[in-house]
Amino acid sequence: MVTIQETELKERGISAVTTAQKLGRPILISEVHKMDRMDPLSFFNRGRERYLGERFYWKDPSEEVVLVGIGITKQIQSDQATDRFFHVEEEWREFLKDGLIFNPFNENGLGPVMFGGFSFDPLKAKTALWSKYADSLFHVPKYMLTIVKGQTYLTTNIVCTPNDDYTFFEKVISERTQLLTSLKQDTHINPPKLLEMKEISPQKWKQTVDEVVEDLKTGSLKKVVLARELRLLFNHQVKADVILENLYNQQRDSFIFVFESNGDCFIGATPERLVKKQGKNVFSTCLAGSIRRGKNEEEDHFLGQTLLNDQKNLNEHGFVVEMIKEALEESCEEIILPDKPQLMKIRDIQHLYTPVIGKCQKDASLLLLVERLHPTPALGGLPKQEAVEKIRQVEELDRGFYAAPLGWVDYRGNGEFSVSIRSGLIQGKEASLFAGCGVVANSDSESEYLETSLKFRPMLRALGGK
Ligand SMILES: C=C(O[C@H]1C=CC=C(C(=O)O)[C@@H]1O)C(=O)O
Numbered sequence: 001m002v003t004i005q006e007t008e009l010k011e012r013g014i015s016a017v018t019t020a021q022k023l024g025r026p027i028l029i030s031e032v033h034k035m036d037r038m039d040p041l042s043f044f045n046r047g048r049e050r051y052l053g054e055r056f057y058w059k060d061p062s063e064e065v066v067l068v069g070i071g072i073t074k075q076i077q078s079d080q081a082t083d084r085f086f087h088v089e090e091e092w093r094e095f096l097k098d099g100l101i102f103n104p105f106n107e108n109g110l111g112p113v114m115f116g117g118f119s120f121d122p123l124k125a126k127t128a129l130w131s132k133y134a135d136s137l138f139h140v141p142k143y144m145l146t147i148v149k150g151q152t153y154l155t156t157n158i159v160c161t162p163n164d165d166y167t168f169f170e171k172v173i174s175e176r177t178q179l180l181t182s183l184k185q186d187t188h189i190n191p192p193k194l195l196e197m198k199e200i201s202p203q204k205w206k207q208t209v210d211e212v213v214e215d216l217k218t219g220s221l222k223k224v225v226l227a228r229e230l231r232l233l234f235n236h237q238v239k240a241d242v243i244l245e246n247l248y249n250q251q252r253d254s255f256i257f258v259f260e261s262n263g264d265c266f267i268g269a270t271p272e273r274l275v276k277k278q279g280k281n282v283f284s285t286c287l288a289g290s291i292r293r294g295k296n297e298e299e300d301h302f303l304g305q306t307l308l309n310d311q312k313n314l315n316e317h318g319f320v321v322e323m324i325k326e327a328l329e330e331s332c333e334e335i336i337l338p339d340k341p342q343l344m345k346i347r348d349i350q351h352l353y354t355p356v357i358g359k360c361q362k363d364a365s366l367l368l369l370v371e372r373l374h375p376t377p378a379l380g381g382l383p384k385q386e387a388v389e390k391i392r393q394v395e396e397l398d399r400g401f402y403a404a405p406l407g408w409v410d411y412r413g414n415g416e417f418s419v420s421i422r423s424g425l426i427q428g429k430e431a432s433l434f435a436g437c438g439v440v441a442n443s444d445s446e447s448e449y450l451e452t453s454l455k456f457r458p459m460l461r462a463l464g465g466k
């Protein structure tokens with residue numbers, strides 16, 4: 001049973017209304033309660049009826065922080081390209097200003113948190129595919145379940161206007177109680193059946209890779225990441241709940257995320273951290289260079305060793321290390337990273353991996369770090385600007401939120417962003433999956449094509465494909 005102090009919220013509600021009246025504008029009231037353990041997937045499920053399209057889910061690979069948001073108290077969205085990170089930050093600060101935050105706990109991911117992200121390239125012509133996602137899009141949830149260091153918490157965020165009275169809070173209390181006490185909803189939603197699978201222009205994609213390889217041999221560009229799309233059709237509407245549960249069971253070692261917006265759903269299981277900030281400590285990841293998993297331990301080991309010694313993949317990886325190091329040097333006093341990559345093995349693929357740790361200067365916010373890092377050459381290329389322009393020009397795909405920063409920031413400025421690869425966009429009975437690969441001067445288009453096919457697998461399996 002969950003115990004939540006109801007009278008407390010009422011009292012706090014009254015003081016929030018008084019403050020809103022005094023200031024003559026709406027203010028945020030946020031409160032955090034510790035509660036008995038609740039399964040995050042079940043909490044996500046409970047929001048389905050009333051808050052479909054207004055939910056998010058996040059877990060990092062070690063499940064240090066799990067967040068589930070239901071309902072939207074505040075939306076920050078914009079298609080503005082210039083200074084987009086700064087503008088989101090400014091709106092977030094403005095939203096928090098004078099807010100009443102009741103959070104006696106000292107953990108990350110509690111109280112007001114905004115969850116969301118940015119498109120890969122706001123200057124790329126938008127297609128209908130991503131019409132439900134603004135280039136910058138963040139949600140502050142109404143209710144949020146946080147599991148941090150094994151403890152469960154519930155945050156309630158309400159915006160209170162000068163015209164509200166405390167009866168407003170009674171409604172919130174009764175809804176919240178219902179959410180927490182309702183029996184677990186039936187999770188046996190019929191899984192969708194895959195009817196059709198269509199690769200979007202594979203031949204043309206390979207030809208583009210060949211052309212880019214020629215550019216890389218002659219010009220100043222060193223690396224360009226090229227992506228493609230796989231379009232799926234199902235017999236009925238695909239429900240995020242089922243796919244999330246599958247991803248959770250199949251991809252434990254990855255970040256898992258769901259971000260619903262206006263009826264569509266962006267979902268994935270990515271192995272790649274862009275940046276995490278905890279006080280002054282900053283953590284990033286260089287992840288680039290890939291090979292398949294072996295059929296047995298021996299072959300797997302052999303393939304791993306091959307990857308560790310392969311010049312093409314080491315080049316691909318080296319460009320990422322070079323850029324991330326440089327980007328973090330701008331904001332960090334100290335950076336630690338190993339001088340050689342190691343292997344990251346996940347279910348379908350192994351990667352070259354170099355973790356980076358830094359101590360950042362006081363004024364470096366998480367969103368500033370995101371701005372400096374995005375896109376790393378694991379998703380864009382090198383030099384950064386030139387590579388993004390190349391992608392804008394030659395890539396058929398509208399990447400939207402694919403390969404872009406997705407994550408959360410709490411009101412204390414801590415948080416984490418992943419790079420949203422190994423992902424897909426669900427739209428009713430259809431879904432688009434995305435996969436890309438780092439093209440360097442000695443890339444071969446057929447091998448790159450096969451590498452992207454491997455990278456579709458996690459989402460494809462979760463959706464009931466192979
Ligand atoms: C762009 C993707 O992967 C990146 C991350 C790891 C390895 C990569 C590679 O070896 O090409 C890519 O840079 C993707 O999965 O869509």
Ligand SMILES: [Mg+2]
Nearest residue numbers: 289290437438
């Ligand atoms: Mg590669």
